[in-house]
Amino acid sequence: LVPTAHTAGLSSVIRKKLMGYVGFANLPNQVHRKSVRKGFQFTAMVVGESGLGKSTLINTLFNTTLYPPKEPISPAADRPKTVAIESIGADIEENGVRLHLTVVDTPGFGDFVNNDDSWKPIVENIESRFDSYLEQENRVNRTKIVDNRVHACLYFIQPTGHSLKQLDIEFMRRLHTKVNLIPIIAKSDTLTDEEVTEFKERILSDIAHHNIHIFQAPTYDNEDEETIAEAEEIAGKIPFAVVGSDRLVNTPDGRQVRGRAYPWGVVEVDNEEHCDFVKLRQMLVRTYMEELREYTNDVLYENWRTEKLLSMGVAQDSSVFKEINPAARLQEERVLHDTKLQKMEAEMKMVFQQKVQEKEAKLKQSEEELYARHKEMKDALEKQRADLEDKKRKIESGRPLTPEKSSTTRKKGFLRT
Numbered sequence: 458l459v460p461t462a463h464t465a466g467l468s469s470v471i472r473k474k475l476m477g478y479v480g481f482a483n484l485p486n487q488v489h490r491k492s493v494r495k496g497f498q499f500t501a502m503v504v505g506e507s508g509l510g511k512s513t514l515i516n517t518l519f520n521t522t523l524y525p526p527k528e529p530i531s532p533a534a535d536r537p538k539t540v541a542i543e544s545i546g547a548d549i550e551e552n553g554v555r556l557h558l559t560v561v562d563t564p565g566f567g568d569f570v571n572n573d574d575s576w577k578p579i580v581e582n583i584e585s586r587f588d589s590y591l592e593q594e595n596r597v598n599r600t601k602i603v604d605n606r607v608h609a610c611l612y613f614i615q616p617t618g619h620s621l622k623q624l625d626i627e628f629m630r631r632l633h634t635k636v637n638l639i640p641i642i643a644k645s646d647t648l649t650d651e652e653v654t655e656f657k658e659r660i661l662s663d664i665a666h667h668n669i670h671i672f673q674a675p676t677y678d679n680e681d682e683e684t685i686a687e688a689e690e691i692a693g694k695i696p697f698a699v700v701g702s703d704r705l706v707n708t709p710d711g712r713q714v715r716g717r718a719y720p721w722g723v724v725e726v727d728n729e730e731h732c733d734f735v736k737l738r739q740m741l742v743r744t745y746m747e748e749l750r751e752y753t754n755d756v757l758y759e760n761w762r763t764e765k766l767l768s769m770g771v772a773q774d775s776s777v778f779k780e781i782n783p784a785a786r787l788q789e790e791r792v793l794h795d796t797k798l799q800k801m802e803a804e805m806k807m808v809f810q811q812k813v814q815e816k817e818a819k820l821k822q823s824e825e826e827l828y829a830r831h832k833e834m835k836d837a838l839e840k841q842r843a844d845l846e847d848k849k850r851k852i853e854s855g856r857p858l859t860p861e862k863s864s865t866t867r868k869k870g871f872l873r874t
């Protein structure tokens with residue numbers, strides 16, 4: 458039985474019918490048992506101005522009092538000057554499945570007179586969590602990696618009914634490549650149904666206009682119709698208009714529900730007719746928690762990691778990244794430095810030699826010139842000496858010096874007589 462055939466790098470799959478039960482159909486159960494034993498880790502971040510109902514919604518989502526009731530907002534003088542990052546962890550269990558939930562709160566976001574840089578500490582916090590994961594991955598022993606990365610960020614939009622504020626856009630633009638963004642219209646019970654619909658449209662068009670990527674429930678080709686319909690239903694509710702309440706109230710028809718009681722009636726948190734809370738919980742917890750974790754690991758973290766390693770000068774070879782090794786990096790830098798020094802030395806030597814050659818050529822030229830002048834002068838002197846010798850000899854032998862000179866003498870003699 459040859460299940461696959463490889464031909465020149467191409468592989469084709471041959472479907473085979475089994476003659477009997479082998480057992481690998483049980484693989485999903487193995488994974489299930491293992492995951493249940495190990496438990497799950499999930500980190501959610503909540504961002505939004507104070508008083509938008511972040512703590513209440515987290516308590517409502519996980520049906521626990523993770524956040525104790527808050528004190529009313531203190532006067533401006535008491536407020537912190539920067540965005541703080543606080544996290545609360547809790548182990549919760551449902552039907553024997555353990556979930557270690559961490560909620561990262563960002564008190565102070567959007568609460569200042571100038572909120573221009575409110576996003577900065579949050580981006581830094583998300584990146585430092587990536588950093589910590591990368592550092593753990595590079596340890597010699599990496600069997601016990603603690604995953605503190607933020608898997609989802611619930612962004613609370615004020616229920617103004619207008620459109621997104623500059624602060625909202627700036628935050629989402631800065632964060633959408635680093636975290637799964639889930640926009641939420643806070644306290645949606647303060648808006649009418651039509652207002653919610655219109656507000657959602659404007660928010661979505663703002664998000665599209667600024668090319669912001671928000672988390673979308675993924676659908677796969679081989680999925681059944683029911684799952685696809687569920688994903689579409691969830692996607693149709695984004696941004697989720699939610700109502701939070703961790704209190705039980707009595708409805709006029711005698712039921713006890715989680716909700717908010719008003720003189721004119723009760724807003725039920727878990728009623729899909731009243732708000733999108735159920736769909737939000739479905740996306741965040743029931744159906745897509747694993748997708749959120751996977752997207753964070755496979756796409757967001759991976760992109761950040763690639764960028765980080767490239768910026769650190771780690772090159773990618775054809776198949777795998779070179780692991781970051783400080784000693785190897787140091788050695789690489791030293792070799793580069795040495796090569797640079799050698800190159801500089803060779804260049805200096807070349808320039809020096811060139812200069813020496815030029816000087817030598819110049820010296821040789823002036824030496825030749827001097828020699829030529831010396832020879833010229835010597836020749837002239839030699840000629841002068843020869844002439845004088847000649848004259849001397851002629852005078853001594855009593856012969857007239859030159860024909861011209863003797864005619865002159867004759868003329869002179871003629872004149873005297």
Ligand code: GDP
Pocket residue numbers: 505506507508509510511512513514527643644645646647699700701702717
């Ligand atoms: P946080 O500062 O964003 O964490 O806000 P809290 O969760 O402390 O809520 C601030 C106030 O808003 C509290 O009085 C809550 O009872 C109230 N609140 C929370 N959720 C909702 C909601 O969905 N609708 C309305 N109308 N009020 C809410």
